[in-house]
Amino acid sequence: MSLYLRILLIVMSFLAAVYAVHQIRKSQMKIENAIYWFMFILIVVVLSIFPELAMILARILGIESPVNLIYLAMIFLLLVKVFSQSIKISQMEYKIGILAQESAIMKKKAEENDKESKQ
Amino acid sequence: MEIKSIVIIPAYNEEKSIVKTVQDICEHAPEFDYVIINDCSTDHTLSVCREHHLHVLNLPVNLGIGGAVQTGFLYAYKNGYDYAIQFDGDGQHDAKYLHEMRDYMIEQNADMLIGSRFLEKEGFQSTGMRRFGIRYFSALIKLLTGQKITDPTSGMRMINRDILAMYSESYPKDYPEPESVVAIMNSGKKVMEYPVIMRKRMEGTSSISPLKSVYYMIKVSLAIFLEMLRK
Numbered sequence: 001m002s003l004y005l006r007i008l009l010i011v012m013s014f015l016a017a018v019y020a021v022h023q024i025r026k027s028q029m030k031i032e033n034a035i036y037w038f039m040f041i042l043i044v045v046v047l048s049i050f051p052e053l054a055m056i057l058a059r060i061l062g063i064e065s066p067v068n069l070i071y072l073a074m075i076f077l078l079l080v081k082v083f084s085q086s087i088k089i090s091q092m093e094y095k096i097g098i099l100a101q102e103s104a105i106m107k108k109k110a111e112e113n114d115k116e117s118k119q
Numbered sequence: 120m121e122i123k124s125i126v127i128i129p130a131y132n133e134e135k136s137i138v139k140t141v142q143d144i145c146e147h148a149p150e151f152d153y154v155i156i157n158d159c160s161t162d163h164t165l166s167v168c169r170e171h172h173l174h175v176l177n178l179p180v181n182l183g184i185g186g187a188v189q190t191g192f193l194y195a196y197k198n199g200y201d202y203a204i205q206f207d208g209d210g211q212h213d214a215k216y217l218h219e220m221r222d223y224m225i226e227q228n229a230d231m232l233i234g235s236r237f238l239e240k241e242g243f244q245s246t247g248m249r250r251f252g253i254r255y256f257s258a259l260i261k262l263l264t265g266q267k268i269t270d271p272t273s274g275m276r277m278i279n280r281d282i283l284a285m286y287s288e289s290y291p292k293d294y295p296e297p298e299s300v301v302a303i304m305n306s307g308k309k310v311m312e313y314p315v316i317m318r319k320r321m322e323g324t325s326s327i328s329p330l331k332s333v334y335y336m337i338k339v340s341l342a343i344f345l346e347m348l349r350k
Contacts, residue, residue, distance in 0.1 A: 093292070097182055101190040104156070104176045105197065 001051045001067050009048040013041045040077060044070075123200045124221055126153040127191030129184055130208040134163045137208050141173055144206070148217035154194055155208065158187040185295035193287040196280070204277040211243075212275045216315050220277050223313055230282050230308035231300070233268065234275035234315035242316030248329075252336060256297045259340065263347050264304045269312060271297040282308065291342065294335050298342035305346060 020037050023029040047054045047070055054066035063069050126144050130137055137155060144153050154174045157165050159181035168175040176190055188205055195203040202221055206212050216234060224232045236244060237253075244250065256271045274296065278286065282303055291298055304310055 096180065097186050097189075097292075100178050100180050100182055101186070101193055104178050104190055105194050108174075108176050108194075 001048075001054065001070075005067065006048040006051060009044055013045045013048070017041050036081060043073070043077075122202065122221075122225075123198075124151045124202040124204070124217075125191075125195045125198075125200045126151050126204050126206045126214075126217065127188060127195065128153060128155045128206050128208045129158060129187040129191065130155050130160060130164050130168075131158045131181075131184070131187070132160045132162045132164060133208040134160070134167045136210045137164060137167060137173070138171055140206070140208050140210060140212075141171075143210075143214040144217070147214040151204075151217055152200075153206075154191055156187045156190045158182060158184070183293045185290050185292040188295065189286060189290040192278075192283050192290065196283040196287045200283070201280050202277060203283055205274060207274050211317050211319070213316065213318065216275075216313070220313050220315075224277055224279070224311075227311055228309065229311040230279050231303060231310045232277045233270060233273050233300070233310065233312045234277075234317075235268075235270035235273055235312040236315065236317050237269040238312055238314035241314070243319045248332070252332060255336070256339060256343075259343055260297065260301060260304075263343060264301060266304060266310065268300060268310065271300055275315060275317070294339055297339050298346055301343050301346045302349075305349065 017038065020029070020034050020041075024031060024034055051066060054069050058064070058066040058069040061069065063072070126148070128137070128140060133140075141153060141155070144151060152174075154176055155168055156176045156178065157168065158178050165175065165177060176194060178187065178190060182190070191205070192203060202224070204217060204220070206214075212234070220232055220234065223229075236242060245253065253270065253272050257268055260271055261267050272294075276296070285303060285306070286299065300310060
């Protein structure tokens with residue numbers, strides 16, 4: 001890994017961390033959901049500061065260039081994240097559906113009760 | 120004991136045809152209750168319903184056809200209905216069949232009765248591409264379950280209380296008809312068909328555009344296969 005790439009990764013990680021903290025403070029993101037990104041940033045920073053780690057891992061896995069190992073790891077982590085997001089979205093759609101249906105039925109019931117009490 | 124039956128009318132932008140649909144039901148099937156599910160229409164469906172004092176369930180967010188129909192199932196189940204029939208709000212379905220369909224269902228002891236356009240091949244037979252799709256689903260269902268359903272995409276389906284309970288619990292979001300039939304066939308329920316004549320829609324356009332139909336085919340095929348794996 002070149003020095004420039006390492007510096008770039010560290011700077012970007014720092015900016016990402018600042019942005020994440022900012023979003024949490026504005027209550028735009030829950031801490032539970034931010035933990036993943038802090039871990040992600042941590043891994044990138046550690047590998048950038050100690051490129052030897054990436055080299056050792058790359059050699060063990062038979063990957064020629066350590067930077068490829070970093071790409072591979074990032075793609076893998078992101079895929080896992082996207083997949084789990086898909087599951088979460090499905091669950092939320094399901095829950096929203098139940099809420100909408102229950103509220104529509106309750107509202108109708110309330111209207112009917114209203115009508116009856118007026119009569 | 121009296122049998123309680125209800126017509127479930129999912130409505131998305133049906134301001135022009137909804138009143139006629141309800142009139143048709145009140146006239147030809149007065150012993151059936153009905154409920155309209157307004158799935159967040161962007162036109163005046165809701166105000167038209169309110170104006171004419173129609174029974175309407177108003178969904179606060181758009182849930183799609185599956186979610187809307189399921190709302191009706193849940194409502195019917197909670198209110199103790201024995202039979203419920205799904206009925207399009209766009210004037211394609213004819214209320215004169217409601218009574219005979221229920222009688223036939225009771226007589227045959229069926230769990231679901233599908234109003235089929237193709238049993239006697241009368242009336243509006245859908246358009247070429249769509250018929251091809253319907254035949255494809257029909258063949259797929261026959262292959263996987265062994266039973267022939269001539270009109271698996273029909274939106275005119277009567278179900279009993281058992282199926283009401285099952286569908287209130289889980290029902291597909293979009294293009295729900297074929298896979299939900301397979302789901303109940305898989306749990307050993309009796310599905311039958313009844314010949315009906317459908318009209319061409321009075322107003323509005325079909326929810327299925329050419330591009331969407333590709334998605335429809337893939338989604339429903341996959342859903343049917345997954346449904347079979349659940350066994």
